[in-house]
Amino acid sequence: MxxxxxxxxxxxxxxxxxxxxxxxxxxxxxxxxxxxxxxxxxxxxxxxxxxxxxxPMPLTFKVYVFNISNPEEVSEGEKPRLQEIGPYVYKEYREKTVLGYGENDTIKYTLKKSFVFDAQASGTLSEHDELTVINLTYMGVILTVNGMMPAILGSVNKALEIFFGNNLTDPFMRVKVKDLLFDGIFLNCEADNSALSLVCGTLRAKRPTTMRLADDGKGYYFSMFGHWNNTPLGPFDMVRGTENVYELGHIVGYKDRRTMKEWGDPYCGMINGSDSSIFPPIDENNVPQKLYTYDPDICRSLSVDLMGKRSIFNMSAYYYELTETALASKSVNPSNKCFCRKNWSGSHDGCLLMGVLNLMPCQGAPALISLPHFYLASEEVREYIYYGLSPDKEKHKSFIYLDPVTGVVMKGAQRIQFNIELRNMGNLPQLAKVRTGIFPLLWFDEGAEITESIxxxxxxxxxxxxxxxxxxxxxxxxxxxxxxxxxxxxxxxxxVPHCRRNNSINFITRPSKPTSLSKH
Incomplete structure (x- = not known):
């Protein structure tokens, strides 16, 4: 039993x-x-x-502007002395509008951002502060014309004096912060001048996103971020993750295009990664070494590298950080060679300087982006500035903490600096004596941290x-x-029946039975 x-x-x-x-x-x-x-x-x-x-919560959008302390001396050939003013803090709200669902488990949507100035967080700073900064629009037009039709550069330069309201004695501008960032600086197109008509006609044909046509059609307003404010961006096509959760958030199309043709190369034209608002959960057996985000404002994807597991808010998270390879020169990262464009600089081809990307193919204007204070950039770039740059990893790095279970970004920051080349041109009075080099305008810190409820x-x-x-x-x-x-x-x-065991020793040592032999 x-x-x-x-x-x-x-x-x-x-x-x-x-x-x-x-x-x-x-x-x-x-x-x-x-x-x-x-x-x-x-x-x-x-x-x-x-x-x-x-x-569910606004992002924090901080802007730091480089005020020029010695504009007259810079015009005479001295190195710039800069004073970082900021942060001017804004609350950034984001909302998506779903346009429909597509094949291959995708959703089509547009993204709208809206910015509200946070006076309390900005402290003593005001949007009405007046600063002296590099005139990005002026240098953009001059460099573009010089690259396309250098013979008419002198007449275009004269026309730009009308364009900027007869206030163009040097390559700098005195401007209110609110006009520089969102409201816009008026640029006049109303005059009987053939060169001005050429400039304004070019703007009408291929207007950079930073230019907004005036209501009366007699000019334009230039601002750095006005095109971001309350303007739908997209549409994006994104994988929903209902079939494969590890594909969640992957952008597969932008404005109904599957590749970006601006760079003229299949590799650099690839649309990789998410829009930075959502990532897939992390498979602990296959943790990605890189995460990609696609940014249409620079017409490319950027990657952050895995730094390891970290603790944040008493929880475990994977920590990723933007490293020098993202904006590296082609000698360091050969894959970046297709982001190069010739003649963006008086002495380089666009690939020899670490940490700088030329946006001319993307935006139609020769703006240059880098990390703040040229962090992770070539020492040569920083040497151009006499005073005012102090690269600091903790202040200027871009990073994200990712929850492995849900893919939620627990904390993150994107930090980008906008620059323009200030180039010596002996035939233009505003540029006849200046030193050639990369001149910073401002940088922003777009950060988020999940709420207590999340x-x-x-x-x-x-x-x-x-x-x-x-x-x-x-x-x-x-x-x-x-x-x-x-x-x-x-x-x-x-x-369970026991198996009989043979004792090999006994078998060998025990006496053998006598063997009877047959007689024949």
Whole structure:
């Protein structure tokens, strides 16, 4: 009777062990993955959808402007002395409008940003502050014309005096912060001047995004970020993650294009990564070494590199950081060679300087981007400035902390600086004596940190996941222990027949029986 029960107990516990092994190695991970996918996929019923559609908290948009302390001396050939003024702080709200759903599990949407000045966070600074900065529009037009039709440069330079309201004695401008950033600086096109007509006609044909046509059609308004404010961007085509959660957030198209043709190269024209608002969960067995984000304002994707696991808000997260390879010269990162354009500088081809990217192919204007204070850029770039640059990794790096369970960005910052080349041109009075070099205008810090309510949601998710892991391995241990105990009980019950053992020593040493021999 005991043997019969022992056999049944062993059979049941052995089957339970097999089931526990399957659940631990495949079942529980599958269940968790499906539940995570259900919550984070871009679907009306998911918890993530409304947070993705309308960001539940504003981003913090900080702007630092480089005020020129010695403009007269710079015009005479001295090195610039800069004073960083800021931050001018804005609250940045983001909202998406869903336009429809496409094939291959995609969703089409537009993104609208809106900016509101935060006077309290800006402290003593005001949007009405007047600063002296490099005239990015003037240098942009001059460099563009010089590259295309240098013979008419002199007449265009004369026309630009009318364009800027007869206030063009040097390559700098005195401007209110609100006009520089969002409201716009008026540029006059109303005059009987053929060169001015050429400049304004070119703007009409191919207007940079930083230029807004005046309501009366008699000129333009230039601002750095006015085109971002309350203007739908897109449309984007993005993978929803309902079929493969690890493809969630991947941008596969922008303005119905699958590649960006501005760079004239298939590699540099690839659209990779997300729009930075959403990332897929991280498979702990296949942690990506790079994360890509696509930025239409620079017509390319940028990558951040995995730095390892870090603790933030008492939770574990993967930490990624923008490294020098992203904006490296072609000698350091050969893949960047297709982002080069000749003649952007008086002494370089656009690829020899570390940490600088020419936006001419993208924006139609020779603006240059870098990291703030030329962090991770060539020392040669910083040497042009006499005073006012202090690269600091903690202040000027771009990074994200990513929750591995949901792919939520727990904290992140994108920091970009806008520059323009100030080039010596002996035939133009404004540029006859200046030194040639890259001149910074401003940089912004676009940052976000999840709210306390989202932190609590994540902690709750991590806690539940911890419980699931505990149950998963507890069941396996119990099943293994039960199988072990039942096996011992079965052996002791005698229900399993013992195998006779041959004692090899006895077999060898015991006397042999006499062998009878047949006689023939």
């Amino acid at each position: 005991l043997g019969k029960h022992s056999k049944l107990f062993f059979f049941i516990s052995f089957c339970a062990l097999i089931v526990a092994i399957v659940l631990a190695s495949w079942g529980f991970p599958k269940i968790v993955k499906r539940q995570v996918q259900k919550n984070v996929q871009i679907e009306n019923s998911s918890k993530m959808f409304e947070k993705w559609r309308k960001l 932190k609590e949601e994540l902690r709750h998710s991590h806690t539940l996941l911890g419980y699931v892991e505990t149950v998963r391995w507890t069941i396996l241990v119990i099943a293994f222990a039960a199988a072990l105990i039942s096996g011992v009980a079965l052996a002791r019950s005698g229900a």
